[in-house]
Amino acid sequence: MTINPTPKLDWRALVAQKRKQLDAQIPSEWRLNDSFVASLPENGHLIEADIPRRSGILTDVELDITENYTAAQLLQKLAWGDVSSVAVTTAFCKRAAIAQQLTSCLTEHFFSRALERAKYLDDYLEREKKAVGPLHGLPISLKDSFRLEGIQSTIGYASFLANPPASSNSALVNILLDLGAVLYVKTNIPQTMMTGDSDNNIYGRTLNPHNTNLTAGGSSGGEGALVAFRGSILGVGTDIAGSIRIPALCCGVYGFKPSIDRIPFGGQASGAVESTPGLKPSAGPLAHSLDDIELFMSTVLAAEPWKYDITATAVSWTSAPPPQSAALLTIGILPEDPQFPLHPPVRRALHSAIAALTSQGHRIIYLDATTDPTMNTDTNTSRKLSYANRLAFQYFTYGPHIDHMASSGEPAVPSVQRGSNPMFTGPFPVDQNLGVFEKIEMLHTARQKYCDVWRKLWVQHGLDVVLGPGAQNTAVPHDTYGWPPYTLVWNLLDYPACIIPYGNSSRELDPEEMIVGDEVQPNYNPSSTHGAPCALQIIAPRFQDEKCLSAARVVDRDIRRQRKAFAAVSG
Numbered sequence: 142m143t144i145n146p147t148p149k150l151d152w153r154a155l156v157a158q159k160r161k162q163l164d165a166q167i168p169s170e171w172r173l174n175d176s177f178v179a180s181l182p183e184n185g186h187l188i189e190a191d192i193p194r195r196s197g198i199l200t201d202v203e204l205d206i207t208e209n210y211t212a213a214q215l216l217q218k219l220a221w222g223d224v225s226s227v228a229v230t231t232a233f234c235k236r237a238a239i240a241q242q243l244t245s246c247l248t249e250h251f252f253s254r255a256l257e258r259a260k261y262l263d264d265y266l267e268r269e270k271k272a273v274g275p276l277h278g279l280p281i282s283l284k285d286s287f288r289l290e291g292i293q294s295t296i297g298y299a300s301f302l303a304n305p306p307a308s309s310n311s312a313l314v315n316i317l318l319d320l321g322a323v324l325y326v327k328t329n330i331p332q333t334m335m336t337g338d339s340d341n342n343i344y345g346r347t348l349n350p351h352n353t354n355l356t357a358g359g360s361s362g363g364e365g366a367l368v369a370f371r372g373s374i375l376g377v378g379t380d381i382a383g384s385i386r387i388p389a390l391c392c393g394v395y396g397f398k399p400s401i402d403r404i405p406f407g408g409q410a411s412g413a414v415e416s417t418p419g420l421k422p423s424a425g426p427l428a429h430s431l432d433d434i435e436l437f438m439s440t441v442l443a444a445e446p447w448k449y450d451i452t453a454t455a456v457s458w459t460s461a462p463p464p465q466s467a468a469l470l471t472i473g474i475l476p477e478d479p480q481f482p483l484h485p486p487v488r489r490a491l492h493s494a495i496a497a498l499t500s501q502g503h504r505i506i507y508l509d510a511t512t513d514p515t516m517n518t519d520t521n522t523s524r525k526l527s528y529a530n531r532l533a534f535q536y537f538t539y540g541p542h543i544d545h546m547a548s549s550g551e552p553a554v555p556s557v558q559r560g561s562n563p564m565f566t567g568p569f570p571v572d573q574n575l576g577v578f579e580k581i582e583m584l585h586t587a588r589q590k591y592c593d594v595w596r597k598l599w600v601q602h603g604l605d606v607v608l609g610p611g612a613q614n615t616a617v618p619h620d621t622y623g624w625p626p627y628t629l630v631w632n633l634l635d636y637p638a639c640i641i642p643y644g645n646s647s648r649e650l651d652p653e654e655m656i657v658g659d660e661v662q663p664n665y666n667p668s669s670t671h672g673a674p675c676a677l678q679i680i681a682p683r684f685q686d687e688k689c690l691s692a693a694r695v696v697d698r699d700i701r702r703q704r705k706a707f708a709a710v711s712g
Contacts, residue, residue, distance in 0.1 A: 328363025383628025
């Protein structure tokens with residue numbers, strides 16, 4: 142007797158089943174009707190159009206909860222009992238449901254489960270007269286790669302839909318629950334989690350709520366879009382090449398990449414061979430303010446993450462005092478790499494910030510060829526971004542890789558097909574023909590030399606932080622983001638880095654197109670990116686995360702103070 146093998150389920154059927162399941166989890170009263178969707182602005186500017194208010198789905202109180210408070214302020218009201226966790230969770234669930242229908246920013250949403258958790262927390266507060274923990278009752282969103290018991294983590298691979306729901310939590314999930322948080326959604330990512338455009342065959346493409354014709358970034362693109370839409374007040378992403386900072390700059394929110402292993406990373410879903418030596422990702426927050434970024438960092442680290450995760454460092458958070466008006470910084474200015482030229486709006490935002498900081502008395506040092514002779518070379522000890530990116534790229538390519546798409550037969554999405562890489566800028570730093578152990582050793586040596594050049598530069602100039610762009614571009618049309626040179630360099634160095642939204646792209650102020658002419662880099666079109674958020678990046682040395690955020694507060698305050706003064710004079 143011949144036994145026929147079980148036929149392999151087509152990936153399209155798996156996807157259709159998953160989408161049907163998720164669609165059924167959005168209550169009918171939270172759905173946007175067809176006539177409302179037809180009335181949406183053709184330019185895709187959802188935030189400007191005030192969609193949540195116009196939809197009628199949120200009450201005035203729910204609009205107030207989601208729009209007018211920081212996470213810290215909501216936590217105070219929750220602890221006092223002035224507002225219930227059920228009310229806060231309902232408000233953010235509704236807003237997240239709207240965001241999902243318009244931007245495809247979510248992977249998993251478990252609103253009923255979140256409301257049950259919120260009810261438990263409210264009952265506990267009423268009964269015990271105290272909060273469960275410092276995050277009591279606060280809804281927090283998570284990138285899809287975080288495991289949550291009973292919920293799938295597919296990380297953009299259709300083949301992972303055949304996997305059962307997670308049987309345990311990631312370490313950070315356990316910490317957040319112990320601290321009293323409410324978890325209610327997981328957010329979208331790219332197929333492979335290694336492109337700047339959050340698009341996959343399961344959940345579709347995440348759209349930027351500032352302009353749906355532009356990318357929301359990646360790989361934590363769902364977090365960037367959801368936070369920007371205020372469907373989340375505090376979200377958690379991961380970053381190995383800019384995956385927190387790219388969505389933050391594309392979507393106009395704050396994002397922070399900590400030093401590796403300060404926030405516990407253990408227990409996440411991954412399609413990579415994790416034991417291979419190379420660059421390690423870090424987990425970190427996206428939010429609407431630096432106060433909330435620091436709230437997340439200080440609260441999680443106060444929970445002693447090393448008790449939850451063997452990879453977490455036992456280094457507590459030392460909160461710096463609030464920046465004083467007289468606090469002056471020595472700020473190094475990252476030079477523009479000619480291989481990765483800045484788009485006009487990005488250059489304008491950077492120059493505006495430098496002028497504002499100079500006027501406030503900060504010491505500005507341009508880290509160019511006049512102050513650093515290594516800029517004229519492109520050897521192992523060069524500080525050029527192009528060299529650093531080739532070195533990082535070689536780390537990504539030398540180890541074993543698993544093809545998670547072949548088993549399902551799903552195609553690669555456009556940004557994955559494109560396969561952007563920095564090798565047009567020069568050769569691999571280490572001979573590709575070497576054996577794997579020789580290659581590992583030489584990559585390590587090259588990386589150490591590169592790190593030492595930066596160490597010497599920091600000491601030579603007495604730098605507090607470095608200021609540079611988050612990217613050579615703002616958010617750009619879908620599938621054109623390309624390689625991330627201005628974020629990946631800090632992953633190579635393992636330096637903490639913070640994104641500060643600052644200004645917007647303008648076709649009136651920057652009217653000239655810029656054609657880069659290389660497929661791994663985006664061109665600049667003043668009309669297509671008009672109004673897109675611009676951003677700055679603040680960087681500090683490894684494990685100086687507190688100093689990075691403290692300096693970011695000073696920079697954020699002073700660039701906006703100068704802008705207000707200019708506006709007052711102009712008016």
